[in-house]
């Protein structure tokens with residue numbers, strides 16, 4: 521009799537839970553329970569093999585190839601510390617070996633091999649600590665759902681075939697969370713932010729000592745795959761070596777500075793703007809009645825800040841030409857702003873297509889108003905007046921198809937992007953493939969120079985420093 525009564529109570533309870541399962545909070549709690557007892561996790565270590573596919577950073581824009589990268593994360597939740605280490609490869613022999621360290625509620629970044637930012641230990645302060653911490657935890661469904669649970673109101677749970685769906689409006693757009701109807705595991709998050717649709721997927725869940733973890737995860741933007749991760753290892757509460765969170769030895773603490781941009785005259789009529797958005801440098805040349813500028817980095821805002829410096833330095837002289845060294849987005853994303861000023865784009869013919877795509881992505885009215893002018897070339901182009909001579913050389917290379925650089929024969933100066941990059945602190949590492957290709961090309965063409973100006977990092981590289989990295993092995 522007693523047993524029967526309890527069974528009836530149990531039956532009624534299970535019915536009511538079924539009913540409540542239709543509320544968002546209940547679904548999120550169920551999904552979190554399905555993931556296992558993450559509450560008991562003090563610390564964990566997680567590594568993936570990451571496949572990156574970014575057409576704006578590949579060798580050939582029309583045929584992007586995947587890069588095999590690595591993603592390591594050690595997280596001490598209890599001690600509020602993390603170390604995130606990534607190894608990213610880019611064409612031409614580039615390896616970005618980046619450590620992101622969070623400790624003492626401060627966020628630090630350093631370069632493990634020193635080829636990019638040398639021996640700087642960059643202190644990014646406490647304001648970015650939480651942002652980075654949350655971004656890292658957002659690789660894991662449990663932490664995503666935990667956060668979501670604190671934000672949801674009473675959005676309804678929708679059902680579609682085998683999925684349960686929570687969708688909600690955010691200040692910047694909409695978000696949709698999809699769960700498997702049978703397992704309650706989070707499958708997919710779609711976020712519409714302005715013009716962009718981001719889709720994060722979690723697949724092939726398996727149990728690791730009682731916690732469910734996705735073996736495969738990926739991110740897509742507007743239907744294009746950005747990366748896909750394959751789980752390499754995951755362990756928790758097994759201890760993390762304390763020195764993982766130590767500061768690296770031999771590094772110099774630095775804080776990020778954003779000095780006001782200014783132009784420095786290198787030789788008559790040739791000006792350098794250093795530290796554009798931190799580690800970039802651009803050159804502009806006064807040809808008397810017009811200006812020639814190199815590169816249009818990062819964004820329209822960055823481009824405007826460069827143009828402002830030029831107009832303050834040389835008022836009333838128009839920027840007539842902008843040379844783009846190669847199609848990578850960090851070198852051309854500000855080009856629409858230069859075009860609006862009436863500048864003609866100088867670049868190798870084979871990179872015209874990505875530049876057109878970048879301009880139409882930024883401001884598709886520019887073509888309709890007929891403002892976009894190109895002066896494309898193959899192999900070599902010369903711009904000359906009575907005073908000055910500028911030579912542009914297209915260079916066969918392994919970093920980006922259609923790469924070219926600027927040579928000023930009278931001044932014996934070269935300006936280039938991504939053929940040679942050294943850290944601003946002058947820490948030297950052996951030349952990578954694309955830098956060796958550059959050196960060979962200069963020899964072959966008998967191009968005499970005393971200094972090379974670089975887009976990234978150290979702005980002025982004397983010839984003997986260049987020789988030194990070429991001779992290092």
Ligand SMILES: [Zn+2]
Nearest residue numbers: 846848920938
């Ligand atoms: Zn590049």
